Amino acid sequence: MxxxxxxxxxxxxxxxxxxxxxxxxxxxxxxxxxxxxxxxxxxxxxxxxxxxxxxxxxxxxxxxxxxxxxxxxxxxxxxxxxxxxxxxxxxxxxxxxxxxxxxxxxxxxxxxDENLLEKYHTLMEYKATVPCQNQFGEVDDIKKIAMLDKVLMKRLQDKSLVVNHLLTENNSDWEETAYQILAKNFGFKLNADPFLSLAQNLPLKILQKHRDNLFQIEALIFGVAGFLESNHKEEDFDEYRKNLQKEFHFLASKYQLHHRVLGEHQWKYLRLRPANFPTIRLAQFARFIHENINLFSVLIHIENVKSLGKILKITQSEYWLNHYTFKKKAEGKVPSLGSSSVENILINTVIPLLVAYANQKDNQAYLDKAIGLLEELPAENNHITKHWQSMGLNIKSAFDSQAGIEWYNHFCLKKKCLECTVGVAILQK
Ligand code: SF4
Structure with missing residues (x-):
């Protein structure tokens, strides 16, 4: 009991x-x-x-x-x-x-009721990641839709907490907060932390002063990221890197950034495809900032997935089209951000910003927009969404897949069946 x-x-x-x-x-x-x-x-x-x-x-x-x-x-x-x-x-x-x-x-x-108790114990003791899998098909779709709605709202609110936390640290500055969240997202899983540290050490306000000069933005970004320090051999510095270093030293003195430089060792390459190397992501991030300096306004006024795709259709500067790192030349042309990266940025940056902003302004329209964008986006394809589909749950958009992931991880795996509309329906039968 x-x-x-x-x-x-x-x-x-x-x-x-x-x-x-x-x-x-x-x-x-x-x-x-x-x-x-x-x-x-x-x-x-x-x-x-x-x-x-x-x-x-x-x-x-x-x-x-x-x-x-x-x-x-x-x-x-x-x-x-x-x-x-x-x-x-x-x-x-x-x-x-x-x-x-x-x-x-x-x-x-x-x-x-003894029968009810027995049903409950049977459900709790069933050895499967989704313990109700044999009864799931018998439950009305309406209960499943209600659960998808409930868990999606929970997921959105949980994701918006990260925004709230940074917003507090940034004294309610939405532009800096959006910039930091986006930076973290550009690092994807492996380099999220150094990317976030980079954005926290290099305020957007400084980059905004160099909005018209991509080279200076790159110098600031690669400089604070730790790639322009002088602890390398002379031959590791080609012409482009030497120029960046010179520019960074000048800008770092101007903005007192020398003590904010990260260690190059903080950037991870393990198991990454070269097109996803942090150096490439930093170059793409620099280009994105160069083209969208008023980040927050740009991101929360996205009309639809296509318009975000257009904004993120960024091509890194010439050098990074044929280099993976400062030392490693690419054999072919290095691709720009792919559609899966755009979807990732939508889910992990745009949506949390919209939800946090909707909460702060008490404005449902931003929440509706977040939901609309998720409905427009194709569903993710992973072992969790496949599991739901095998049980007959219709996963047709990112709304469903995001909800499905939350449901699976935070209810099924934790056996919170009594907080699940499907679990309650099974026991109520
Ligand atoms: S949480 Fe809901 S869907 Fe998951 S196992 Fe329990 S009853 Fe089934």
Whole structure:
């Protein structure tokens, strides 16, 4: 038995309510179960009950044993002063309010449905990454769509927290924040951290002063990234690199950047295709900044996926069209950003920015735009989306795939089936 199952019993009133009484033999009628609360405070808020002849409004707290009330120290917490009913599996101790009155308690152990309990245990014990996989097909599509909506919203809000965090660090400067998020995204998984450090050490405000000069932007970016330090052999510096170094030394003195230079060793190449080397990504990032200096406005006013594709259709400077690194010449032409990179930037930069901005401005239009963009974008193809498809779930856009990833990782793998509309539907059958 666990508390989540007791929440489920209470929320859906799945227990025998005939002659429902408190442990002190007072009759109880549930007028309103209350709203499940995932924040601090009692488990169900705004419940209404008739206990004896008196109608009560307040919250309901649920525990396996009534003594858990004291163990969790609710007696000292004012958030629990409004509890009107303690619902427990087992009553092992009377619980008193601060004023000495007893909190009415009801036990569910002898009222729970045996079949329901067995169904729940079977689901929890089934050894599969999606434990309900054999029953999934029997659940109405509407429940699955409701879950996709719910988990997508959770995923979007979680992703926007990264934006909020940086926004606070940047004193609510949206342009700097968008620039840092985008930089992190340009590093993709392997180089996300050094890319973010680079953007934090080299403020957009400095780059904006050189908006018309791609060479200076490259000098600043490669310089702060640590590629222009003098600890290399003379032959490692070709003409282009020497010129960048000279320019960077001048600009670094002007903006006092010397102490902000990263170590070149921070950039990772392992298992990357040469076209994804950090040097190529830095060159593409430099070009993107050069062409879109008012990043935030550009990104949140994206009309559709195609328009983002156009903006990101950037070609790095001449040198980086035939070099993978400062030392390694490319045999053919180095490609520009591919469509999968554009999709990645949309999902991990544009969407979180839109959601965070929608929240801050309390403006639904930006949230709708984020959702619209995800619906327009093709679904990702990975082992999770394939798993859902094999179970008959229609994954047709990035909206579905993003939701599916969240659902799988944060509900199925963690066996949070009682928080899943499909799990609840299976138990309700
Ligand atoms: S979380 Fe939902 S979909 Fe996943 S296994 Fe549980 S009931 Fe099934």
């Amino acid at each position: 666990n508390e989540s199952f007791l929440h489920f019993l209470w929320q859906f009133q799945r227990f025998d309510k005939v002659n429902l009484q408190t442990t002190d033999n007072e009759s109880i009628s549930v007028l309103k179960v209350g709203k499940l609360n995932s924040d601090s405070g009692a488990d169900f808020q705004d419940a209404r009950l008739l206990i004896g002849d008196v109608e009560w409004a307040g919250s309901v707290e649920i525990h396996l044993k009534s003594s858990d009330w004291d163990i969790h120290q609710h007696q000292f917490d004012t958030a629990y002063q409004s509890v009107i009913l303690h619902v427990v599996w087992e009553d092992d101790k009377p619980i008193l309010r601060r004023d000495g009155t007893k909190i009415p308690t009801v036990t569910l152990r002898e009222r729970a």
